[in-house]
Amino acid sequence: MAALTDDQREVLAAIQDGLPLEPEPYRIVAERVGMSEERVLALIASMLAEGKIKRIGAVPNHYALGITANGMSVWDVPDAVATEVGRKLGARDEITHCYKRPRQPGWPYNIFGMVHARSREEVVETVERIAHELGIAQYPHDVLFSTRLLKKRGTRVRSSQFTVDSSQSGASE
Amino acid sequence: MPRGETAQVEIDDTDRLLLNNLQGGFPVTHRPFAQVAEQFGLSEDEVLTRLRRLVETGALSRFGTILNAPQLGGERTLAAMRVPAERFEEVAAYVNGLDTISHNYERTHAFNMWFVISSEDEADIARTIAQIERETGLEVINLPTLEEYFVDIRFRF
Numbered sequence: 001m002a003a004l005t006d007d008q009r010e011v012l013a014a015i016q017d018g019l020p021l022e023p024e025p026y027r028i029v030a031e032r033v034g035m036s037e038e039r040v041l042a043l044i045a046s047m048l049a050e051g052k053i054k055r056i057g058a059v060p061n062h063y064a065l066g067i068t069a070n071g072m073s074v075w076d077v078p079d080a081v082a083t084e085v086g087r088k089l090g091a092r093d094e095i096t097h098c099y100k101r102p103r104q105p106g107w108p109y110n111i112f113g114m115v116h117a118r119s120r121e122e123v124v125e126t127v128e129r130i131a132h133e134l135g136i137a138q139y140p141h142d143v144l145f146s147t148r149l150l151k152k153r154g155t156r157v158r159s160s161q162f163t164v165d166s167s168q169s170g171a172s173e
Numbered sequence: 174m175p176r177g178e179t180a181q182v183e184i185d186d187t188d189r190l191l192l193n194n195l196q197g198g199f200p201v202t203h204r205p206f207a208q209v210a211e212q213f214g215l216s217e218d219e220v221l222t223r224l225r226r227l228v229e230t231g232a233l234s235r236f237g238t239i240l241n242a243p244q245l246g247g248e249r250t251l252a253a254m255r256v257p258a259e260r261f262e263e264v265a266a267y268v269n270g271l272d273t274i275s276h277n278y279e280r281t282h283a284f285n286m287w288f289v290i291s292s293e294d295e296a297d298i299a300r301t302i303a304q305i306e307r308e309t310g311l312e313v314i315n316l317p318t319l320e321e322y323f324v325d326i327r328f329r330f
Contacts, residue, residue: 017237018228022221052241053239055199057195057199059235064232072280099321102317146287150279152276
């Protein structure tokens with residue numbers, strides 16, 4: 001893991017809230033940060049190549065577009081097959097994030113898959129359909145719906161100092 | 174997030190085309206919108222006008238970068254607590270007030286509070302958990318990512 005270089009940080013700080021919606025957006029960014037457009041293009045390309053920027057494009061507000069139900073499906077999968085099941089779940093279009101996490105006292109589930117849909121009913125139907133199609137319906141599972149967003153910040157950089165924070169990661173958990 | 178909290182935005186087929194196809198891969202070139210417009214058989218001006226409207230109406234949170242927090246340095250974990258209903262607001266206010274908490278959700282389960290702890294300093298994660306347990310008297314379960322299978326949210330509209 002390489003941290004941002006100073007120049008990368010400078011450019012990222014200038015574009016993290018959005019690219020100018022103008023014909024030559026990167027030229028405008030270049031003027032703001034006092035670099036050449038070529039330099040800005042190269043720095044952004046390097047951050048994409050290094051995986052620091054996951055991608056560039058439209059970041060939809062899925063709630064405004066009707067995808068208002070957010071379900072966290074959780075599964076108690078035997079350790080021997082947990083990775084295989086996680087990969088299969090993660091490969092499904094309906095699952096937007098998928099992780100293996102440790103079990104804890106009172107918490108038996110080790111595989112987590114987020115499902116977004118237009119209604120809770122649709123989330124539940126989706127989870128059950130996936131369970132049957134992947135042949136994992138026999139493993140204990142549950143769906144936790146979010147009833148309230150209590151706090152959300154974005155992953156943001158400051159031009160002088162990095163602060164981890166997270167809504168820009170697109171993590172709509 | 175409660176349903177109905179966010180105003181719903183109406184979009185047409187061209188908006189949908191842009192939304193469904195521009196969630197990544199935007200060109201890093203001198204005239205990127207012109208390039209995209211050509212691909213969809215639209216004018217550069219129409220693409221820009223539509224994207225501006227989508228941002229203004231809130232259909233898009235923004236048009237720009239999605240960062241990869243783990244690659245930028247820092248540590249994060251998912252944690253959860255079982256908070257008695259009568260203490261929920263008080264505990265939420267305390268947890269939300271901590272700088273290291275980046276997300277916090279109420280969820281439908283006995284474990285009803287789910288939050289992400291993020292910091293540049295790995296030791297902050299354990300410190301935050303210990304602090305919450307001490308201050309609230311409630312147990313926190315720590316559920317760090319052991320494996321990540323696919324993290325790439327692209328919605329279809």
